[in-house]
């Protein structure tokens with residue numbers, strides 16, 4: 099299947115900061131891919147390279163079979179950056195006309211606004227929109243030029259549940275019609291609602307590239323921590339470490355782990371079980387590629 103966006107071994111530095119570290123990724127026509135990761139993971143940098151706003155330090159970036167730096171190539175895509183500023187005095191309908199006039203093919207204005215629940219606001223000045231309506235409009239504009247592919251950087255940040263769902267429906271509609279989407283998010287639920295494939299990034303690297311279900315299973319880990327001298331071999335331990343006299347165990351099945359711990363008769367105290375953050379989960383999992391071997395503390 100046609101590859102619409104590709105990076106090969108891409109690195110991007112900002113001074114001493116390594117924002118992307120040898121990232122290779124293919125996005126094929128018709129895919130809806132979620133790019134998930136904690137703050138500072140490198141998601142926006144990757145989007146900015148794909149859409150030609152920044153250049154890579156090394157490696158190759160391809161867009162629609164050409165270069166993201168080529169304005170003709172860029173006419174085939176739509177983009178909503180993480181932050182947008184729209185001219186306050188223009189009306190909603192006018193900004194849609196203005197943006198779509200830059201593209202050879204336009205999306206029907208009425209249909210576009212209806213798809214994103216903005217059809218009642220066509221005459222409203224942008225300065226009179228709520229924050230959520232402005233964000234929805236900014237996302238809508240990515241679709242104005244009948245793009246083959248859209249890049250959405252945290253499209254639903256700041257939206258309430260209803261507005262978020264309306265946006266999701268609009269994005270799904272585009273995808274159902276054959277459109278390709280790459281969107282970033284901090285939220286697994288958002289990626290789960292939209293995407294089949296999820297690419298997890300952390301510290302500038304691709305940590306996982308899999309189905310949403312597989313990634314959800316990875317994230318569903320818990321941290322069991324306790325005080326003990328020594329522990330026996332315990333089932334389902336993905337990673338472990340010792341800190342300030344406590345032992346921390348990362349597991350997908352804390353119930354079974356505790357049952358086995360009690361069964362073993364090992365003396366322990368101060369048992370705590372808590373969720374791991376997304377970041378913690380991924381960093382723990384990926385920094386322990388030989389995880390099974392580390393289960394014996």
Ligand SMILES: Nc1ncnc2c1ncn2[C@@H]1O[C@H](COP(=O)(O)OP(=O)(O)OP(=O)(O)O)[C@@H](O)[C@H]1O
Pocket residue numbers: 112115116117135136137138139140141142143144180
């Ligand atoms: N213009 C810049 N100058 C210096 N450092 C930068 C610049 N842009 C990004 N960085 C750094 O590069 C790293 C990746 O940032 P990036 O914005 O790509 O992450 P992100 O995953 O999009 O984060 P967030 O979810 O917070 O938007 C971070 O350490 C960030 O501080």
